[in-house]
Amino acid sequence: MAATGEGEWELVVRSNRKGKNPTIVNGKLSKDEKREFFHKAPKATFNGAIETTPIGKENRKPKSPKAGSEAKKKSEKKTNSGSQQPRNLDEALSRLSVGEMQSLLDVVMSRFLDSPLIWLKDLASYLNVRINPVRQPDPVFKGQDPSYPASRLSSKVKQLLLSTLSQCSDTVLASFHKHCITNMVQEQIKGLSVAGYKLFLQILSMHRPHVGIVHLQSYCELRQSIQNQTPTCLSLLWAVGQPGINNFGIGLRIWMELMVPLIGLKNYSAYVVDYGCDVFSGGGGGGTEEYADILGVREFFSILDFTWCSSGSLAKPVQRQLFALYPKVKTTAFTSNPEVVLRNFFPSFLRRLNVDAPEQLKTELRTCLVQCLMQDPHCWSVWSQLYLKHLPQSAILLKHLVAEVDMLSQSSKTNKVEIQKMLKCFSETNKQMTHKIDSVPGLGEATEATNELLSHLRRVKTSKKSSGPRFWSILVMVLIIGIIWDIKSAGSFYGSKVGLTLERAGLIPYVEAIGRSLRFATIQVYRWCVHNIPFYYSKGCDLAEPYLLLVWSWFGVAVTYFWAGLESTVKYIPIMKESFDKSLPGLSTSVSHYASAALEYGNTTAIVVKDAAMPYLLQVHHYISTKVLIGALAPERLHEYLIGSIEYLRQLTLRMHSTLMDNFEQDSDNIVSKASL
Structure with a gap:
């Protein structure tokens, strides 16, 4: 310057x-x-x-952009070499560190002491960041067991999650469940990994399944908004459905409200049917009244209509699954008290029994209608109110009842007199409309079927034929043996299937009261026998001894007379043989010759048959000994069962005898003590 x-x-x-x-x-x-x-x-x-500034530094040539980018890539590669992204979900789960999770929880709990919802949210975010594999798993973990991915967690990590959840109330857990569902959907829409949220939701569902349906209505609304995004919607169905895997009531509600509306959509039908099979596969339901509000008339018929009318659009394996699932749905819908429930189903069954309906559907409807009429007598009065309104359908049902008239007459729940009155009313109605027989559809068929059914009912007996005493005795014996075997296998009455069934039915107090009464009665009978049988036996012997001696003497005389007659007959046999030979010469020789020839032929034939059948008998013996009489049916095991049964009966008899004697002695001591007082 x-x-x-x-x-x-x-x-x-x-x-x-x-x-x-x-x-x-x-x-x-x-x-x-x-x-x-x-x-x-x-x-x-x-x-x-x-x-x-160093001299000449400003004159240095800058590095080329290519060299800078290569150096940057090398540095990034070096920094990422120590923490590579896991390849799959199992590897990501195995990398979870319980120490890091515990440290995170300690920090969060110290800062937010009274906010357990924040603990859970931070822990869920941590899991979702850590569980981020390169290959994202299937939205519903297809091909894995129902407890996956929680089953792949280490016991320490799972225990930490469960202990954290146990410190929270149901209200907090319900809010956390909704938070995880919402974040999972939002992040999956953005293309991010959501395996951590799914894992935490599954653990929560196993721990407290009831909190998963607190916001079920909100989840249904969320499903409607994302059902065009298949992976995200499938993740939602999987996550919300976890509480129902081991709880039939919750699973049924989730299936009916959240999943069944999607059963007709191609992308969701397979999972919806699979989930329904999982819910019903545990044997839950069984037709109890508590599920009638969840699976009512409207819900049942939506499944029936889709199964029998619209399931053709499904893949064949899924369609077969749905047809196998339908009977379980029907059993649950009819509940354990069909006597008062089936009347609600009868009108809908009858309305669907059209002439142009598919044959399989008509068969199912006829079967259900007959079941309604057999189990709920009130359905007959319901039918009488719907007869004219659904005359073609009534005609089809009447024609079917003609074929089932024997079952109708043998049903214990149907009043035969009332049925005949109802059919007479149908007949009178048909007669009044005879002039319209050509214009009213089904009137002619209904008239013919009603008359035929009335004629059949007049001929059929109204009471069931009682089975013979032999059948009932065999049935009672088999039942007693089955109960004894069940109790012996379980080790106690309360642990046996019979005891558990009676306990679920609430009959254990009554059974115990009956047992005490039988025990008291048995002791009294045994005591009476011990006191009175010797006395009556001696009296009976004194009274019946002369008559028994007389009968014995008569028996001896009869045996002596029979023996004398046999000896005299033997003496007359040679004389009779000589007379036969004189009158018919050669007869005895011919008879003896043909008899010996027949005996020899029979012996030869038996040897030939034995030689021909021996290879087959050996094969049968080999098959039975190697395929049948093995394991539990091995001869030594059968011998052990027999010896064990005999020993068990012997010990049972001894225990009964000792118990009866102890009770008898106790009662005798009580009586003596009372008398001395």
């Missing part, structure tokens, strides 16, 4: 080596040049010294 004549400073710039002048506008530096100037200017350090 130099000063000018007017007292101002003027910037002096040397030209560069290439001879090009620098770009200076109006003698001033541009912004970039000012920034470069300040960057290269000497800097003052903290101790007051001045830091100079």
